Amino acid sequence: MSAEQSPKIVIVDESPIRAAILEEGLREAGFTGVVHVSEMQGLLARIYALDPDVIVIDLENPSRDVLEQMFQVSRAVRRPIAMFVDQSDAASIQASVEAGVSAYIVDGLKKERIKPILDLCISRFNAFSKLQDELERAKSALEDRKVIDRAKGILMKMKGFTEEEAYVLLRSTAMREKKKIGEIAQSILTASELLK
């Protein structure tokens, strides 16, 4: 490719949502040649066929080891591929590994041209995991509410409490035992199962 054109970027990621987030970010930043590869079978052949300048892969992907093969001297490779991060890039390696992403580039692509791509990947990966955390938290909050509702029901039935009294008892017990209301509610459910 001519180094002045938009480099061709291949995203290797089995998560379609994360890949979409990344692709969108790259396009917004003006990188138009983005291809997403989600099929891991025959990955190397696919990459050689696409002939990218930059490859981005998530660290949860075992196929990262397949990409390491591209560093090796082999006639199968038309162009040598090197890891973007070199000796002087300790901070970049740290940031990318912590974000869960790694990038490989074809030798010869200027560092200044790669840096914005990698920075963007890192920030999008971080945004994605934040999103996932929030989703997890929302899910567990919903789960907690269900458990609390059932525990309240048990207390109302067994003790003749109103819903509010049941909730006050759960909350004060939780505070006294320094636990979450969800945990107290869960122990009520467990106890009532055992006593059935």
Added chain:
Amino acid sequence: MTGSLRIGFIPLVDAAALIVAVDKGFTAAEGLDVTLVREVSWSNVRDKLNIGLFDAAHLLAPVAIASSLGIGHVKVPIVAPFNLGVNGNAITVTPALHADLMAHLEGDSTDPMATALALARVVEKRRREGAEPLTFGMTFPFSTHNYQLRFWMAAGGVDPDEDVRLVVLPPPYMVDSLANGLVDAFCVGAPWNSIAVDLGIGHILHFVSDVLVRAAEKVLALRQSWAEKNPDSLAALVRACGRAADFIEQNHAEAAQILAQPDRIGVSPEVLQRTLDGRLKVSPSGTFRESSRYLLVGREGAARPEAIQAAWLYAQMVRWGQIPLSPEALGTAIGVFRPDIYDAAMGTAPPATGAEIGAFAGPPFAADDVIGHLKAFRISRWKS
């Protein structure tokens, strides 16, 4: 003393000493609080060790050397004070390739020279027929599996770069790739060979102990800077692994139960025990083969990282064109393996005789004569 450690591992049987050291409480008894982190790729293990997200790792011995030499990736000096496994790999082939090899075999099928010559005949026949070259899967460019496959086939006259294709496959994908014809054979550690045989899609052609009597496989790897800053924690970790290795060798069944846990290796204890016992089902029809050398976790001094093993691995890197030959690099490679730390931690004296490699082809290997080793082999990427 740093008491709290994060240690990365790949779910393979040769992570056993590390897993058992933690799960049997041997690390806790040494005052260490270890969190084991299961990883999906050697690249991840290497990178996370290099940048300090891990304090230690279960690592391919050649990756520890490559990191210290700065080949393939960033240069980070690594020390290996404990050898987690000797041998343990096997070469598995599809039933079709197995039949083809047996049809071209002269001699004993457990003799690696006989099978390597048979492979050369099969390669030649396929070339005449215009068939695609055979594809062999291995786990990493800097892996024992890569070097063991190459050493074996080259002895029979098969050039691993010209006559066949060698491709990297993550261990969890090996079996699928064999089943759907992406590879004709692979070299990998346990339990994957046994899983292919149990599924009826592979024959174990060789235990790697057929090819090399003693091959350092995985090491306990640490950054040299960390090791220098934390000598007490390091010694404690080595002792805990030593105790675990002894325990494993004496209690295969219990060790297999521990390793079978879903957050550890996560396959059935029966398959794991076969590996520890060195009694493996080698063909789908149910033939078993036994070897006392299949995988050595701690017995016969297997846990001591011997200089000769590092030198042999370095020699393979040179032979296959991954690095030029230089006395400095050889010294660096040998310096990765630290029997001195092992001896001091375990309180044992160095053995009177050095360990051997015991390859089935070529002259006996000597760490001080890498050139002699390289000159002994015709098929090579090394130019003298």
